Amino acid sequence: MDLKHDFSLRTVESHLSSVESDLAATATHMPSSYLRLLALLVIFVALALPAAIDDTDGADLYEKACAACHGTDGRGRDTSAVGFEIPLPDFTDCAFASREPDADWFAVVHEGGPIRAFDRMMPAFGDALEADHVEAILSHVRSFCTNHAWPPGEFNLPRPVFTEKAFPEDEAVVTMAYDTTSDTTELELLYEKRIGPRGMVEVAVPLHYSKSLPSGGRDSFGLGNVKLGYKHTMYHHLDEGSIVAAGFEFVLPTDEGIEDIDDETIFESYVAYGRLLPSDAFIQVQALAEVGLQGVRDDEVGLRFAAGKTWTRDTFGRAWSPMLEILATRQLGSNADTRLDIIPQVQVSLNKRQHVLLNLGLRFPDDGARDPQLVFYVLWDWFDGGLFDGWGR
Ligand code: HEC
Numbered sequence: 582m583d584l585k586h587d588f589s590l591r592t593v594e595s596h597l598s599s600v601e602s603d604l605a606a607t608a609t610h611m612p613s614s615y616l617r618l619l620a621l622l623v624i625f626v627a628l629a630l631p632a633a634i635d636d637t638d639g640a641d642l643y644e645k646a647c648a649a650c651h652g653t654d655g656r657g658r659d660t661s662a663v664g665f666e667i668p669l670p671d672f673t674d675c676a677f678a679s680r681e682p683d684a685d686w687f688a689v690v691h692e693g694g695p696i697r698a699f700d701r702m703m704p705a706f707g708d709a710l711e712a713d714h715v716e717a718i719l720s721h722v723r724s725f726c727t728n729h730a731w732p733p734g735e736f737n738l739p740r741p742v743f744t745e746k747a748f749p750e751d752e753a754v755v756t757m758a759y760d761t762t763s764d765t766t767e768l769e770l771l772y773e774k775r776i777g778p779r780g781m782v783e784v785a786v787p788l789h790y791s792k793s794l795p796s797g798g799r800d801s802f803g804l805g806n807v808k809l810g811y812k813h814t815m816y817h818h819l820d821e822g823s824i825v826a827a828g829f830e831f832v833l834p835t836d837e838g839i840e841d842i843d844d845e846t847i848f849e850s851y852v853a854y855g856r857l858l859p860s861d862a863f864i865q866v867q868a869l870a871e872v873g874l875q876g877v878r879d880d881e882v883g884l885r886f887a888a889g890k891t892w893t894r895d896t897f898g899r900a901w902s903p904m905l906e907i908l909a910t911r912q913l914g915s916n917a918d919t920r921l922d923i924i925p926q927v928q929v930s931l932n933k934r935q936h937v938l939l940n941l942g943l944r945f946p947d948d949g950a951r952d953p954q955l956v957f958y959v960l961w962d963w964f965d966g967g968l969f970d971g972w973g974r
Contacts, residue, residue: 639717646706647718655725667700672725675778679731680964683719685935688897690715696897698933698973730778732817736824738855738863739902739928741887742942742956745867747826747853749773749781749814751964758944762952765791767805775964779814783830803837812853822857832871845875862890879914889928900935902928906942921947924956934971936962 644653650669652658657669672678688696691712693705706715736748742756754771766789773783787805812828832847851869858864864887871881889904906924911917926942937960944954961968 637714637717639719639721642710642714643718643721646710647722650702651722655722665702667702672722673727675726675728675731676775678723678726679778680734680737682734682737683716683723684893685734686719686722687715690719692897695973696933697935698971728778732779732814732824733819735819735857736817736855738857738865739889739891739900739904740938740940740958740960741865741885741889741904741906742924742926742940742944742958743908744865744885744887744906745812745826745828745851745853746865747814747817747824747855749775749779749812749826750962751775752960752962754958754960756956756958759955760952761955763791765789769805781812781828783810783812784808785810805836806847807833807835809833810849824855826853827851828853845873845877847878848872848874860890861892862888864888879912879916881910881912883908883910885909900930904928920951923947926956931959932971933973934966936965936971937968938962 643651650658650663651672652669655672657671660666660668663669670677685697689699689703690710691705691707693707694700694703696705710718732748737750738746738748740746740750740752740754750773752771752773754769754773756769756771758767758769760766767787768790769785769787771783771785773781775781785808787807789801789803789805791801808830810828810830812826814824814826817824828851830849830851832849834844834846836844849869849871851867853867854865856864866887867883867885869883869885871883873880885906885908887904887906889902891900891902893900904926906926908922908924909919910921911919922944924942924944926940928938928940931937931939939957939959941957942955944956946953965971
């Protein structure tokens with residue numbers, strides 16, 4: 582047993598008593614029974630610590646520093662047992678635990694709940710525990726979820742505007758594309774919901790708006806082609822850094838007011854691949870094929886690619902992810918033609934919880950026939966909290 586560790590456990594102890602006095606000082610409006618319970622709890626944790634001086638493994642450290650609130654079994658102790666009202670998370674619930682990447686949990690343990698706009702009842706351990714102790718504790722916390730079918734949150738990479746992710750999401754996304762020369766705006770409302778550990782269903786409703794041209798005509802507004810889809814993560818391996826999904830989509834001919842679009846149902850199938858690279862860099866690839874079910878339109882194949890890297894401000898702060906996305910589309914049949922689009926873009930987290938994100942990009946087509954577009958989306962990962970939760974002070 583080294584002295585450093587001895588020291589660090591003592592600091593946990595004194596840290597917890599300072600949490601206690603800190604809470605007592607600010608809790609003048611709380612009922613006194615609440616305070617007594619809280620004080621008892623913190624003292625309980627503090628008393629348990631010296632016995633653990635010889636400990637280096639995560640399970641023991643967890644028992645000393647976390648179990649008083651989170652429970653030895655990781656399910657979270659009852660609000661009546663801990664003496665405060667904030668419900669504790671259940672770490673054995675893979676549907677919740679698997680989607681949180683280690684980096685986010687590290688931030689919460691190091692800096693305390695408020696760093697991700699959680700309650701301050703989740704104390705900060707950054708001064709008391711060294712990084713490798715926190716990591717050891719977190720790997721113990723990870724062991725509470727025993728179903729490895731759930732892909733880990735590390736694979737929930739920044740979302741490119743067009744390339745489908747391999748991770749199944751619980752998200753609502755509003756995307757806007759604005760044609761710089763023709764003054765048309767397309768809006769897409771997308772809703773995605775996970776089904777079990779690896780499945781996801783999605784529905785997308787596009788709307789379009791064109792301003793009348795100076796030469797005449799009227800403003801037009803209408804529904805575009807509604808899409809319904811399903812995606813399934815086939816494979817994921819965190820050490821290797823790869824995730825693979827397959828999916829399909831039906832594009833229904835629901836559009837109104839766009840004359841140059843042929844009316845038929847399109848079936849699209851795809852494979853999506855995500856790869857984690859060192860230093861928070863990543864690539865994402867989607868290969869797809871589109872077939873018109875009534876044979877009106879030429880079939881199409883496409884390859885979409887996005888590469889990027891995430892920078893986090895001051896270690897735990899706002900996440901910036903610049904990406905470069907490339908779309909290659911090839912029509913098959915009589916009008917064989919290949920199109921290329923390049924979309925430089927930046928995704929940024931808007932709030933502390935980091936579950937509301939914005940992406941802003943420019944889409945440059947390689948031909949003169951199409952206009953450059955300004956594209957942006959706002960994404961809300963609704964499983965992580967309400968749209969207005971998690972903004973903090
Ligand atoms: C004094 C009680 C207390 C102690 C001790 C405590 N926690 Fe917490 N923790 C909480 C509460 C309460 C929450 C929920 C906060 C919320 O939902 O706003 C929480 C939330 C968390 C979360 C966030 C989960 C999420 O929703 O993403 C993690 C991770 C966590 N705790 C880990 C730990 C670890 C690891 C330790 C020990 C080093 C620890 N906690 C010690 C009370 C505590």
